[in-house]
Amino acid sequence: MSRTQNLLLIACFALVAVLSTYTYLAKQNNAVKNNATKWYSQSQVSQGQVLFAGHCAACHGDQGQGAANWMQPDAAGIRPAPPLNGSGHAWHHSLANLTQTIIQGRGAMPAWKNTLTEEEIISTLAWAQSRWPTTIYTAWSKANP
Numbered sequence: 001m002s003r004t005q006n007l008l009l010i011a012c013f014a015l016v017a018v019l020s021t022y023t024y025l026a027k028q029n030n031a032v033k034n035n036a037t038k039w040y041s042q043s044q045v046s047q048g049q050v051l052f053a054g055h056c057a058a059c060h061g062d063q064g065q066g067a068a069n070w071m072q073p074d075a076a077g078i079r080p081a082p083p084l085n086g087s088g089h090a091w092h093h094s095l096a097n098l099t100q101t102i103i104q105g106r107g108a109m110p111a112w113k114n115t116l117t118e119e120e121i122i123s124t125l126a127w128a129q130s131r132w133p134t135t136i137y138t139a140w141s142k143a144n145p
């Protein structure tokens, strides 16, 4: 083989290596995107936004940021409203679990079962989750498949 043929052969190998790395990374990227596929629809988010502003924002904050001192129970051990925007603990709980908490109420939060339907409650969670950073949403979906 001539020197030129050798160089051509090396160039071909390099091209194949680059192309297969590229395909591999593209596949990885798609896998990440698929993981981030959400369970809720845009119409649930829109409905939830209105309901959240009307029923939940007074305690949980208009952006779902929670009470400023949410980690500090008061003297009687009552906890302030936690964030629902992904910066609190809500992502540790399954959708069913969060829905039940809202239906039944907990601590200083009243029960919502006589005010909102289950479907409406789920839409408030859709809105709250639409504010979660992708890393939090992905961690939540992995923990609650």
Ligand code: HEC
Pocket: 052, 055, 056, 057, 058, 059, 060, 078, 079, 080, 081, 082, 084, 088, 089, 090, 091, 093, 098, 101, 102, 106, 107, 108, 109, 110, 112, 116, 124, 125
């Ligand atoms: C009167 C104030 C108040 C209102 C109004 C309120 N909450 Fe809460 N919420 C709380 C408090 C306080 C807690 C924490 C209860 C505890 O753990 O002791 C809580 C907890 C929660 C949790 C559990 C979060 C977690 O990390 O486990 C969810 C979910 C939730 N609220 C959603 C809602 C939604 C949705 C609405 C509107 C339909 C709403 N809340 C209205 C005060 C309120």
